[in-house]
Every structure is written in C-alpha cells, then in structure tokens.
Amino acid sequence: MVTEKDVEHIGELADIGIAAAELATFTGQFNAIVEYFDILDRVHGEGLVTRDLYNVLREDEVTPSLSLEEATRNAGAQEDGFIKAPRVM
Amino acid sequence: MAAHTIHFEPDDRYNAFLKVCKTPTHGDGKLAGVAVAVKDNISTQGIETTCASKILKGYIPPYDAHAVSLLKTAGAAIAGKTNMDEFGMGTSTENSAFGPTLNPCDTDRVPGGSSGGSAAAVAAGMVRMALGTDTGGSIRCPAAFCGIVGLKPTYGRVSRFGLIAYANSLETIGPMAKNVADVSLLMSVIAGHDKKDTTSHDKQYNHTPSVDIKGLRIGIPQEYFGKGVDPEVASVVRKAIGRLEELGAVTVPCSIPSMEYALAAYYVICTSEASSNLARFDGVRYGPAVDTKKSWHAAYQDARRDGFGPEVRRRIMLGTFALSSGYYGKYYAKAQVARENVRKDFARLFADVDVLCGPTMPTIAFRLGEKSDPLSMYLSDILTVPVNLAGIPAISVPCGKVQGMPVGLQVMGRPFEDERVIDVAYAYEQGAKP
Numbered sequence: 001m002v003t004e005k006d007v008e009h010i011g012e013l014a015d016i017g018i019a020a021a022e023l024a025t026f027t028g029q030f031n032a033i034v035e036y037f038d039i040l041d042r043v044h045g046e047g048l049v050t051r052d053l054y055n056v057l058r059e060d061e062v063t064p065s066l067s068l069e070e071a072t073r074n075a076g077a078q079e080d081g082f083i084k085a086p087r088v089m
Numbered sequence: 090m091a092a093h094t095i096h097f098e099p100d101d102r103y104n105a106f107l108k109v110c111k112t113p114t115h116g117d118g119k120l121a122g123v124a125v126a127v128k129d130n131i132s133t134q135g136i137e138t139t140c141a142s143k144i145l146k147g148y149i150p151p152y153d154a155h156a157v158s159l160l161k162t163a164g165a166a167i168a169g170k171t172n173m174d175e176f177g178m179g180t181s182t183e184n185s186a187f188g189p190t191l192n193p194c195d196t197d198r199v200p201g202g203s204s205g206g207s208a209a210a211v212a213a214g215m216v217r218m219a220l221g222t223d224t225g226g227s228i229r230c231p232a233a234f235c236g237i238v239g240l241k242p243t244y245g246r247v248s249r250f251g252l253i254a255y256a257n258s259l260e261t262i263g264p265m266a267k268n269v270a271d272v273s274l275l276m277s278v279i280a281g282h283d284k285k286d287t288t289s290h291d292k293q294y295n296h297t298p299s300v301d302i303k304g305l306r307i308g309i310p311q312e313y314f315g316k317g318v319d320p321e322v323a324s325v326v327r328k329a330i331g332r333l334e335e336l337g338a339v340t341v342p343c344s345i346p347s348m349e350y351a352l353a354a355y356y357v358i359c360t361s362e363a364s365s366n367l368a369r370f371d372g373v374r375y376g377p378a379v380d381t382k383k384s385w386h387a388a389y390q391d392a393r394r395d396g397f398g399p400e401v402r403r404r405i406m407l408g409t410f411a412l413s414s415g416y417y418g419k420y421y422a423k424a425q426v427a428r429e430n431v432r433k434d435f436a437r438l439f440a441d442v443d444v445l446c447g448p449t450m451p452t453i454a455f456r457l458g459e460k461s462d463p464l465s466m467y468l469s470d471i472l473t474v475p476v477n478l479a480g481i482p483a484i485s486v487p488c489g490k491v492q493g494m495p496v497g498l499q500v501m502g503r504p505f506e507d508e509r510v511i512d513v514a515y516a517y518e519q520g521a522k523p
Contacts, residue, residue, distance in 0.1 A: 007406070014364060014409040015386060016402050017394030026403065032464050033407060037353050040423040045430050053245070056287040070151040076378020085373045086381045086388035 002030045092116055097124050097168045099215035103191040105206040106215075108137055109169040118164030120278060125160055126210045126219035129170040130177055131262060132251035133157055136167065140253050141185040142175045144396030148375045154251020155286065156220060156262045156279040163278045168216050171206030175398045176367065177224050177255045179203050180469050181460065182231070184400045189457060192235060194494055198454040201234030203227040207265050208235040217266065218275045222252060224260035225355055226449075226473025229485040232265055233497025234454035236487045238272045238514065239265040243505050244480035245290040247276075248283030254366040256359035259477040269486060269515040273298050276507065296508040298515035303337030305513065306442040312348045313447025313472055313499075321491045326448040329488035329498045329517060333446070336520045338513075341442050347430035348475055354427035355474035356467055357411050357420045363401075364408030372396065403463060432479045439503045444513055448472060449485040449497030472499065482507040486514040488521070 004023045007030055011018035018026065068081055077084035094112050101109070107129050115122055127133055130140040132150035134157075139145040157167065174184035182190040182205025192200040193213040200209045204221030208231030211219050221228040223241035232239030240263045247262045254260070264275035273296060280294035309330065314323045334340055372379035372392030379388040397405070411420040438445060451472055460466040476483040481504050488498035498517060502510040 002410075006410075010406045010410050010413070013413065014405050015389045015393055016397070016405055017390030018402075019394070026406070029403060029463050030407070030410075032462070033356070033467070034410070036464060036467075037357055037411075037420055039350060039353050040357065040420060040427060043350050043354075043423050043427045043430070045426045045433075053288065053290070058284050066151050073151065074148050074375035075373065076376070077373075077381050083374060084381050086379055086383050086385045088385045 002027060002034055093122060095122055095124060095166045097166070099210070101215065103193055103196070103200070103209045103213055104188055105171055105190050105209040105213065106169045107139065107141065107172050107187055107206070110136065110167055113166040113168060115166035116161070116164045118162060119274070120160065121164035123165050123218065124168035124216045125165040126168050126171045126207055126216045127157060128173055128204050128207050128219070128221050130173060130222055130253045130255070131157060131220055132253065133167060133170065136170060138170060138253070140176045141173045141187055142397065142401065143186045144370045144372070144376045144392070146377055150251070152251065154262070155248035155283045157251065159279050165278070171204070171210055171219060173206055174203035175401050176253070176363070177203040177222060177227055177260070178363070178400050178404050180226070180230055180466055181455070182206060183457065184398055186398055192454050194236060195454070198456050198494065199234065201231035201450070201454060204265065205231045208232055208237055208239070211235070211237050211265055211267055218271050219265045220262055220279070221265045222260055222262050223477065224256050224359060225470050225477050228263045228265060229449045229473050229483060229497065229499060232485040233449035233495065236495030237265060237267050238269050238484065238486050239263065240272050240276060240484045240507065240511065241476060241482060242276065242280065242507050243482045245288050246292055246294070246505065246507060247279050248286040248289050250283055250285040256362040257366065258362060259359060269298055269511060269518050272484070273511050276511070290505070292505055294507060296511060299512050300516045300519050302333065302513055302516040305338040305444070307333060307338050307340045308343040308438050308442035308445040309340050310343050310345045310445055310447060312345050317468065317471060318448060318451040319453070319491070322448050322450070322452060322496050325489040325491055325496045326498055329521070330446050332521055333513065333517055336516055343438050343442065343445070345431070345434045345438070345475065347427065347434045350427040351431050351475045351478060352467065352471050354424040354431070355470070355478055356407070357424035358428065360404045360408035361411050361421050362408065364405045364412060367401070367405055370396065400463065428478045431475050435479045435481060443502070444510060445501040447499055449499040453491050453494035453496065476501055480504060482510050484510045484514045486518055488517065
C-alpha cells in the first residue's frame, strides 16, 4: 500500500513538484499500478541478462564537435559563454 | 547536396504534424525528393524538436540524429515533425502537450501511439513514409490502428544517436509507410552501424522483399489469442494466418508462458529508465528557462511540474519508486528476471519456427478519451511489449477490418532477421490483393 506520504517523498526524490491537490489522484493511480506490478513476486529464474556486445568503446580520437555557441544556444540563461543555473547551496 | 526544393503544405486536419517544413531542400539518391515525416523525439538540426512536451518548447537541436543524416544523404526531404505521446509515453497520442492526433479512418478515434502523428500523416496520404520510434509498440500500434505498415527493427540495427532517450534498452527508430515495399526501402536507408551508438551492430539492410514463403514455419502463440483479445480481432487475424498457409507456410501452435509477467516487467523497466533519462530536463540547458534566483530544487521542481504532463510525471515517479532503496529487489531486479525469461521463451520457439504471428493490438482503435485510467491504457500494450523486452524485430501489416476499423497482423522474427518479417508481411500483402 503506497500512502500519500510515500508519493510526496518520491515526488521530492524525483524533483517532480507535486501540488497538494494532486496527491490523492496520484496515490490512487500508484496503488492500482503497483498492485499490478506485484505479479512479479511470482517470477523465478536467473537475473543474468545476456548481452552480445561487450566493451564497445571507440578510439579516443579528437573529432569535430559542437562550437561553444551551438552547445549553449538552447540554454535559457547565459553569462560570459557559460550556462547559468540556479544556486545549489 | 541539397540542390532542390519541394513544396509541402498538407491539409493537416488530424493534427498529425507539430511542425511543417513548407519548402524543404533535398539532394539526389534513392529517396530523392520524397517527403519524409519525422517523429518529434528524433533530433533534426535547425528544426524545433519538442517530444510533444512543453519542457522542450523552443528547443532547436544543433545536430541531426544519425537516421536523419542518412535520410538526407539518400535525398529525402524532411517534411516536418510529427505529433506523439509526450516523450513516447502512451498508446493513443492523447498525451501530447499540443493536443491529440485524430485517426484518419475515424476522427472520433485515436490513431494509436506513441507514433500517432507519423501514422496519421502516412495513412492520410500527406507523406509517403515516416520515421517512428518503438519502445513498447509505438510504431506497430499506430500502424495497426491507422491501417498502415510499421516495422520495429531489431534492437541495434538502427542507430539511436539523436533519438531523445526515454527507455534506451527498449527503444528503436523504425520505418512506417503505406506498403511493405516502402517500409523496406526506408529501412535500407536508416539501418547500419553508427559508432556514435554503442549498441549499434554492423548489419546493413540491402533486401528486396520476396513473396516466397513456401515451407516457412509460423508459430501461433496461444497467448496472442487469449484473455483480453477482442474475439472479432482474433478472428480477422486467424483468417490472415490462414491466407499465409494457403501461400505455403506451415503453422505450429505454441506458447510463451513468460508473457504473464511481460507487461509488468516492461512498465517497471521503462519507467525506471525514464526516471534516469528524463532527469536531464531541468530547464537549464534547454527548454523554457528556469528562474535562476530560486534554489536549485525549487527551480527544478517548478520547471518539471509546469513542463511535464501528468503521464510523464507519473512514469518518472513510478520509476523512482521502483529503483528506490527497499523496492529495487522487489520490482526492478524481478523485472530483469522476467525480461530474460521472455528472451529465453522467444529463443526456444525460434529454434523450431521461423516467425511468430498474432494480432498487433488486442482491439481496434479506441475512442478519444475512452481509456482515462492509466492502468487500462497500459494493458493495451500486452501484445507488443514482449518484442521490445527481447529486442527482436516485428512488423504490423494491415489484414482486414472490424467495425470498419483496420486490424494489424503482427509478424515477429529472430534477432537480425528483419528481412524475414518483411518477407512474410510482403507475401501477405501481395497475396491478399483482390
């Protein structure tokens, strides 16, 4: 059973910004979906996922790339060629 | 290279396009002058690419996806960007921030999703071919609902470079068109190795479709005709398989027991990957700007609450939950076991049969607004997600109608035998002609 408090906590972890008015709806939907996921409790077998490609790394060669202007063009806030972000501390 | 121009002003009454390029340029090549529509989660240099999300409004990619570069090299004209469920999350194209796409066969119904815009643009004759993407059925579902052909290639056969990631272990770019020959032609342009995608394989596609299916062994999994599948849809598909038998194929009844867990496993894995992949959308590097005066978390939460639609937020939270401490073993680890079981079931069946056939979707296209609760929408993906979990190729080809709406026959094949599923679809298409 997922509670509104759980959903609030997950919303914080995911930085998804949940409004108080949305909590009940999200919690109800969450419970229906997670209840369906519980079928996985009955799954048995090895969890070793097979892969047919290993260590796919190209040579570390310098190749043409985006210019500073192209790389920053989509950023909403810029200063002196840097992307401006909200303060972390 | 881009020496010519075409004029492209379609009558888009279905909201198939988010962006129309009215005078695209093109060069020479096997797609010279062919207008190709591109799903809006595939990067196009200089053309706004939003994934049908407000959080990417105004984003102009500085580079082309590898598949788009290949289209241009082949002479195609990029006709525009097509509508979709936001970030590919949906089965109806109703989850677009820019309004739903309507099904050209019946405008009261959804076109399927998430590549609904691409399917509608092809079905309505606005473009001859389009690129879609398929994470859990997003090419095959709208192809089935709109009555066109759509191929989900083997994972690794088409580069994902420039495809804006949602669930990268499951998704692939693929071709959509009105007929199998055009799907095959488009596949021949976009397939092949790309060093910018570490999951890319060096397997070119240079195939001419063949109608010869004499002696081909077709497995018919009972689960594809079981609970939840509309009996009328099942009956149309059984008739189509009967036609393949008349054309020389041999059918073999079989079973995929792991399918019981496939849908839950799929949703745990895709939401987990989404929670990680979509963390990059913070309103700092692209999309509408965040208020940089706020603290990091406050700014980030405001941008994501306002920028993402409800289904995207739901999936990011579900994935965060499935990966969180205390639940990882119960959900994510178990889902990986279930995924491996699906892969093993397919491998076991493909030791005996060449392809598997069944319906693409359990029903015909539903009405707009019909599936309002998320779980009932998820359940409609039951017949398409096993293919993505196993990474195998599958095609949907129109095979008849129920209540006037198209039904898709799904043909699934061994890894890297995209050619064979194309041939079976081609044999059916040509053999079913009156």
